[in-house]
Amino acid sequence: MVRVRFAPSPTGYLHIGSARTALFNWLYARHYKGSLLLRIEDTDKTRSEKKYLDEIIDDLKWLGIDWDEEPIHQSARFDVYRRMAEDLVKKGKAYREGEAYIFKLEKGRTIEVDDMIHGKVSFNTDDIKDQVMIKSDGSPAYNFCCVVDDAYLKVTHIIRGDDHLSNTPKQILFYEALGITPPRFGHMPLIMGADGAKLSKRHGGVSVEEYKKEGFLPEALVNYLLLLGWSPGGDKEMIGVDEAVKLFDINNMKGVQAKFDLVKLTWMNGEYIAAKKDEELLPLIRKQMEDEGKKTDTPDEILLKVIGLYKVRMKTLSEFVRMTDYFFTEDYSVEEKAAGKYLAGAESKNILREFSGRLKEIKDFSHSSIEEACRSLAEEKKLKAGQVIHPTRVAISGKSTGAGLFEMMEVLGRSKVLERMQKAAA
RNA sequence: GUCCCCAUCGUCUAGCCUGGCCUAGGACAUCAGAUUUUCAUUCUGAUGACACCGGUUCGAAUCCGGUUGGGGACGCCA
Numbered sequence: 001m002v003r004v005r006f007a008p009s010p011t012g013y014l015h016i017g018s019a020r021t022a023l024f025n026w027l028y029a030r031h032y033k034g035s036l037l038l039r040i041e042d043t044d045k046t047r048s049e050k051k052y053l054d055e056i057i058d059d060l061k062w063l064g065i066d067w068d069e070e071p072i073h074q075s076a077r078f079d080v081y082r083r084m085a086e087d088l089v090k091k092g093k094a095y096r097e098g099e100a101y102i103f104k105l106e107k108g109r110t111i112e113v114d115d116m117i118h119g120k121v122s123f124n125t126d127d128i129k130d131q132v133m134i135k136s137d138g139s140p141a142y143n144f145c146c147v148v149d150d151a152y153l154k155v156t157h158i159i160r161g162d163d164h165l166s167n168t169p170k171q172i173l174f175y176e177a178l179g180i181t182p183p184r185f186g187h188m189p190l191i192m193g194a195d196g197a198k199l200s201k202r203h204g205g206v207s208v209e210e211y212k213k214e215g216f217l218p219e220a221l222v223n224y225l226l227l228l229g230w231s232p233g234g235d236k237e238m239i240g241v242d243e244a245v246k247l248f249d250i251n252n253m254k255g256v257q258a259k260f261d262l263v264k265l266t267w268m269n270g271e272y273i274a275a276k277k278d279e280e281l282l283p284l285i286r287k288q289m290e291d292e293g294k295k296t297d298t299p300d301e302i303l304l305k306v307i308g309l310y311k312v313r314m315k316t317l318s319e320f321v322r323m324t325d326y327f328f329t330e331d332y333s334v335e336e337k338a339a340g341k342y343l344a345g346a347e348s349k350n351i352l353r354e355f356s357g358r359l360k361e362i363k364d365f366s367h368s369s370i371e372e373a374c375r376s377l378a379e380e381k382k383l384k385a386g387q388v389i390h391p392t393r394v395a396i397s398g399k400s401t402g403a404g405l406f407e408m409m410e411v412l413g414r415s416k417v418l419e420r421m422q423k424a425a426a
Numbered sequence: 427g428u429c430c431c432c433a434u435c436g437u438c439u440a441g442c443c444u445g446g447c448c449u450a451g452g453a454c455a456u457c458a459g460a461u462u463u464u465c466a467u468u469c470u471g472a473u474g475a476c477a478c479c480g481g482u483u484c485g486a487a488u489c490c491g492g493u494u495g496g497g498g499a500c501g502c503c504a
Contacts, residue, residue: 044503127430236452256431258438
């Protein structure tokens with residue numbers, strides 16, 4: 001029975017790298033129909049905060065990662081760690097130094113780790129110092145309580161970041177001293193920023209929260225993270241969670257650090273958005289607008305139409321909010337450059353006046369009627385359609401790009417369209 | 427500094443374990459063309475990589491060694 005764990009420390013938000021670790025553990029557990037345990041590493045009582053824990057839990061749920069047993073908290077197990085440490089002192093494997101308990105390192109030994117991702121890796125104990133088990137303040141040191149708890153939880157496979165590879169021999173020594181068979185280890189390469197340096201804010205965000213805020217879909221983030229260091233082989237890239245659970249095999253993991261590519265993630269997010277039904281997008285869009293403090297009393301019917309217009313154009317939900325502001329407020333953003341180019345000249349103003357005059361007269365304000373009016377005007381005036389379209393678009397949306405002009409006009413409605421065109425022509 | 431991990435297009439990768447099917451495939455990005463009323467979408471095409479040096483072999487991206495480069499760890503942080 002496979003038992004894996006994810007062990008976050010609630011001293012900060014859920015890092016994108018930790019999210020990936022959680023994801024791979026989850027996939028491993030689900031693939032083998034085993035269990036994923038959650039352990040809260042809150043030994044540092046001053047830095048650990050409830051709000052961080054709550055957010056980490058929220059983010060995991062948002063990503064679709066669930067776990068199987070009540071999470072355990074290390075802060076509640078200090079007495080256990082102390083008992084184990086005391087035991088090792090009694091057995092002569094450790095000694096005390098003041099209040100601290102320290103593990104004696106046997107020199108001249110080779111510790112071999114058969115890593116699931118890297119293969120055999122060996123370390124010499126000459127390169128490792130005596131290890132603190134319990135610190136002077138009574139709190140346990142990481143490597144020690146980690147081993148005690150993994151044994152307690154009967155963890156069979158430890159999948160974690162490469163930064164722990166060099167902790168592994170130390171931990172194996174603890175298992176040995178405690179008389180416990182160590183689990184299998186799998187160390188996955190770390191995610192780096194685009195420039196090869198540690199992932200940081202300037203690479204587009206380090207916490208899951210930031211991606212959530214920007215309107216990335218969890219399924220897109222999961223799919224993207226999945227591809228960082230893992231591949232099912234072949235050309236397959238768009239992989240849903242269910243399929244990922246089926247296909248996942250830790251042996252297909254590469255031992256190579258990967259750079260986080262925000263551009264590709266953004267592209268993939270756009271793909272996931274485009275694949276959704278308008279009705280599925282509706283509540284997500286509403287929530288996004290709400291979170292960004294926008295007016296949300298627009299009826300479903302209208303919002304759905306706007307979504308239809310922009311579905312293939314938005315890469316993130318937040319981008320939708322930015323691109324479609326002119327539907328929901330008069331205080332929409334205006335591209336200065338485009339306004340200067342298409343609205344400033346007398347000629348443009350003339351065209352806008354002419355076009356709006358015709359729009360007043362057409363019977364139904366449908367995109368086809370609008371298009372007809374536009375084309376006949378262009379033909380009569382010997383203009384290219386674009387010469388009418390460009391100024392009109394900027395006049396009614398403030399933007400040089402967007403959905404098809406006639407469709408967006410129809411959805412905006414005659415009164416707003418005319419009002420804005422006349423204002424721009426004045 | 428010591429120890430450890432790693433090395434295919436700009437990026438993510440397929441291929442590597444089980445050498446020949448690889449004149450190295452895909453995706454993102456970039457560029458060009460087509461479609462389009464603009465932008466976008468879509469379609470077509472192009473640019474673009476086995477880090478280097480040796481070795482093993484009839485044959486190496488694939489195996490071995492070294493060099494270089496990148497990353498990680500050396501905390502009474504986790």
